Amino acid sequence: MVEIDQTTYARRQERQEASALQLLRKTRDIAADFLLFLEDDLDFNDHFGHNLELWHPMQQLEAGAHFFGSLYNPTIRARSWDRNHAFFIAEPDAVYGAQAVVLARDTARYLAEHWHEIAGMGDIKMSRLAARLCPLHYHMPSLVQHIGRDSVWGGHYHWASDFDRAWRA
Numbered sequence: 001m002v003e004i005d006q007t008t009y010a011r012r013q014e015r016q017e018a019s020a021l022q023l024l025r026k027t028r029d030i031a032a033d034f035l036l037f038l039e040d041d042l043d044f045n046d047h048f049g050h051n052l053e054l055w056h057p058m059q060q061l062e063a064g065a066h067f068f069g070s071l072y073n074p075t076i077r078a079r080s081w082d083r084n085h086a087f088f089i090a091e092p093d094a095v096y097g098a099q100a101v102v103l104a105r106d107t108a109r110y111l112a113e114h115w116h117e118i119a120g121m122g123d124i125k126m127s128r129l130a131a132r133l134c135p136l137h138y139h140m141p142s143l144v145q146h147i148g149r150d151s152v153w154g155g156h157y158h159w160a161s162d163f164d165r166a167w168r169a
Contacts, residue, residue, distance in 0.1 A: 013121055020098070020122035024112040027105065034058075034067070035108045037101040037126075038144075045143040047168040054169040056085035057137045058102065067104035068130035069137040072097060072144045074158035079135075086169065088138050092131035097158055098123035100144040107133060141167050 005019045020037075027035050036052075045051060052058070052071070061067055070076075070090070077094035103111070103126075111129050118125045127136055142160035149157055
């Protein structure tokens with residue numbers, strides 16, 4: 001499912017927020033257990049699918065559990081680490097960037113239903129709302145890299161310093 005910005009808001013930030021919300025709303029009726037939310041301008045790890053399938057936090061989930069997992073780390077502050085299983089839990093108030101996020105279906109629905117309760121752009125809304133429901137997991141190393149040098153919406157450019165194209169679980 002692809003959502004292309006077709007809004008007419010003058011502010012690029014509002015367009016980004018509206019497009020993210022529209023995509024989350026479209027997932028209400030999907031049968032899949034998970035949603036992989038990707039922004040544009042990305043480069044991927046050579047073993048992306050393999051690594052995602054084997055990622056310990058997703059393998060440990062019980063049916064119907066909430067989940068938020070980022071595959072992109074632009075130097076987010078960690079609350080705890082599990083280096084043996086290639087992830088850390090983020091401090092919710094330190095999260096930014098939503099280049100590649102895995103959401104459980106029910107978590108995505110919750111985000112869409114409560115979107116307007118949090119101020120900020122999509123990355124802030126998604127992480128802060130998801131933190132109400134579950135820990136915020138971050139894959140290490142990052143499986144995607146933000147490419148280019150200019151922010152589409154005018155913000156500061158960021159990238160994942162731990163991106164490893166060849167890493168394989």
